[in-house]
Ligand SMILES: Nc1ncnc2c1ncn2[C@@H]1O[C@H](COP(=O)(O)OP(=O)(O)OP(=O)(O)O)[C@@H](O)[C@H]1O
């Protein structure tokens with residue numbers, strides 16, 4: 001089960017700052033879209049709109065054809081700062097969503113078992129977040145998002161704080177889960193390699209005002225492997241994205 | 256912070272040195288204070304006659320009643336102030352104002368309006384505990400990490416759930432710190448209040464002893480006040496570490 005996301009002429013203003021301007025984009029059901037761009041170009045803003053944590057000043061965001069009016073468990077969010085509830089155990093964190101959905105104890109248990117196994121945290125089910133490493137915390141946050149069974153995953157630089165090795169491992173894990181369930185994903189990152197490796201399409205954003213600059217198709221086969229990561233095709237796409245991000249046209253005159 | 260493990264041993268040594276110093280100063284100098292032996296004798300006497308324990312009971316009853324009433328009211332009000340900006344705007348100026356008045360300064364007014372029984376003392380304690388707990392509580396609520404609230408919202412939580420499952424646990428450490436400060440200031444205020452207006456309690460006993468130049472009794476009372484204060488602080492500190500063991504401590 002998956003859903004599409006439609007940005008229709010979306011603008012967001014914060015007092016005199018245009019965080020997002022005339023943003024039009026459509027994420028197809030089951031598509032994996034990554035978003036890159038300089039700091040402050042409105043990536044998190046765009047994601048918060050889909051999550052329902054923010055309302056646009058103009059235009060609208062539709063999920064499965066319905067205008068987003070607030071947050072809901074159909075859209076799972078994974079924050080850069082993990083945002084685990086520190087007073088709950090790893091398992092209780094994962095069961096937070098199912099609990100709100102009114103699932104019984106046994107159902108919750110089955111769900112948390114399943115997703116903790118998926119992210120390799122079964123042995124830490126009863127631990128508190130404070131004893132986890134950064135990578136483990138992020139895996140717990142991923143399990144928590146999956147456990148609410150969302151149709152869409154929204155990820156805001158989820159691997160930004162992790163070391164390169166953990167990062168690559170989590171990327172592969174994320175891709176393999178995605179290939180089996182085909183949830184639509186909007187994934188924000190600063191890392192051009194990561195953006196290309198994960199995506200069906202890469203959205204390159206520009207700053208001041210925050211806007212869409214370019215959409216780059218990644219027509220590399222799945223499953224993505226190390227060979228693909230090191231292939232000339234990958235390098236070519238990576239270079240295009242790199243150029244789009246780091247050699248942006250001079251800022252639009254209106255800003 | 257090296258050598259943390261030597262601390263308990265150092266404390267014992269420090270205590271023994273202190274006693275020794277007290278003994279030497281009172282025995283061999285011109286300072287006219289009772290020495291450890293005289294105070295110990297007095298302690299035995301008031302402990303055996305039971306006076307010490309009735310005093311302690313009277314003081315503790317007041318401080319605990321006032322403290323419990325104060326925090327019981329402060330916590331809900333603090334939550335309301337933290338959660339609703341309007342409530343904060345309306346209530347905060349008054350709290351800031353009353354915080355500037357030492358609770359003891361309320362005593363004359365409290366005696367006139369509430370009589371000379373237990374009520375004025377308990378009221379003053381109540382005020383001291385309330386003011387420090389209410390500020391700690393609403394600071395705690397305001398300080399709750401926005402991303403935790405957002406994380407709960409995107410998992411489907413409404414306001415009630417966010418309040419009960421996120422705001423309350425997240426602000427608990429602040430509330431407990433507030434309780435600890437509140438209990439400390441309540442205890443200090445109480446003893447001073449008993450000096451002014453009471454017929455029982457540790458403060459009252461010192462006031463009586465002063466009239467008779469009975470210094471050993473004053474010492475016994477002072478030591479009892481310090482020890483009890485320390486014990487209460489430890490109890491709250493223990494509860495604090497138990498209830499907030501999930502916190503990442505750096
Ligand atoms: N709540 C807010 N109030 C005022 N300004 C805001 C708010 N949220 C974001 N902004 C501003 O809007 C712009 C876009 O912010 P946003 O967080 O979307 O950028 P970003 O692309 O995610 O940047 P980064 O890569 O650094 O995370 C920034 O200039 C930011 O300062």
Ligand SMILES: [Mg+2]
Pocket residue numbers: 043044045156
């Ligand atoms: Mg951001």
